[in-house]
Amino acid sequence: MTGRHVMRIAFVMGLVLAASAAQAQPRPPEAEMKRAAEEMSRAVKGWPGGIAFACVVVPADLDAPDIRQLCARAGASASALAGQAKQKFFAAPDTPTFLRHIATDRALGLSVVISPSDFAAPVAALVIRIKASREYPDVVSASARAAPNPAQNPLAQPRFGEVVFWEELVVGSGPPAQLAAAMVPQVETKLKQFFAQFR
Numbered sequence: 001m002t003g004r005h006v007m008r009i010a011f012v013m014g015l016v017l018a019a020s021a022a023q024a025q026p027r028p029p030e031a032e033m034k035r036a037a038e039e040m041s042r043a044v045k046g047w048p049g050g051i052a053f054a055c056v057v058v059p060a061d062l063d064a065p066d067i068r069q070l071c072a073r074a075g076a077s078a079s080a081l082a083g084q085a086k087q088k089f090f091a092a093p094d095t096p097t098f099l100r101h102i103a104t105d106r107a108l109g110l111s112v113v114i115s116p117s118d119f120a121a122p123v124a125a126l127v128i129r130i131k132a133s134r135e136y137p138d139v140v141s142a143s144a145r146a147a148p149n150p151a152q153n154p155l156a157q158p159r160f161g162e163v164v165f166w167e168e169l170v171v172g173s174g175p176p177a178q179l180a181a182a183m184v185p186q187v188e189t190k191l192k193q194f195f196a197q198f199r
Contacts, residue, residue, distance in 0.1 A: 041197040043165040044132050049107030050088025053078050054098035057114050064119045066180035067126075070187070074112045077188045078195075085198035102134055108165070109133050110194065112187065124176040126183055130190045132166040139163060166194060 055071035057063040075091050082089035090107065092098035102109045113129040138158035150156035168190040172183045 040166050044108060044194070044197055047106060047108040049101070049105030050090065051078070051082050051110050052090045052092055052098055052101045052105070052107040053110050053112075054092045054095060055112040055114065056095060057116065059115075062116045062118060064116070064176075064180075066119070066176070067114055067116055070114065070180040070184060071112065073184045074187050074191065077191050078110060081191055081195040085195045087195075087198055099135065109135075119176040119179075121176070123173060124179050125173040126171070126179060128170040128183065128187060130168045130170070130187065130194070131164050132194060133162050133164040135162045136160070166197075168193065 053075060055074055057067055057071070079089050079091060088107070090101055090105075092101055098109060098111070101107055110132050111130070113131070115127040115129070117125040137160050139161045140158050141153075141155040144150060144153045144155035147153065147156070170183060170186045170190060172179060172186070174182065
């Protein structure tokens with residue numbers, strides 16, 4: 001075999017290896033993020049009961065007037081945004097009513113979960129989780145159920161759990177007297193992001 005033939009074979013093998021490597025490369029982060037955003041948008045749409053809203057303080061004994069005002073502002077903003085998006089909207093007065101409405105009316109739950117530090121301290125902190133979710137008594141993986149031997153696959157066994165379709169987090173700290181009010185615009189921005197998916 002001549003040197004020219006060896007070089008030609010090596011060049012062809014290099015092209016094959018390069019093509020294989022290109023096919024094996026994962027999708028770019030931008031494409032993956034776009035796909036995830038599209039799937040998330042599909043998941044929050046099409047619920048016959050619309051949107052059920054609740055604002056919860058955890059732990060409840062750290063509730064304070066400023067935090068209740070934050071809840072009220074978040075609820076008013078969510079209601080207005082739901083109207084603009086032409087979505088049914090129900091503001092639940094408490095967690096049991098919220099969960100019952102989701103189950104009976106086949107609604108999507110939108111909750112603002114506020115975890116405060118002690119507002120009696122000189123500096124306070126708020127961790128606010130905003131999520132769209134539903135609780136199911138029998139969550140299973142459809143692909144695992146359809147696969148061979150589903151009885152041996154734990155993913156195919158019905159389990160109680162919460163499915164979170166969309167979620168954002170807002171965190172802040174500062175003087176207790178100003179903290180809750182200062183975080184209202186951030187919460188409203190996240191709610192606008194959620195309802196923008198219905199356009």
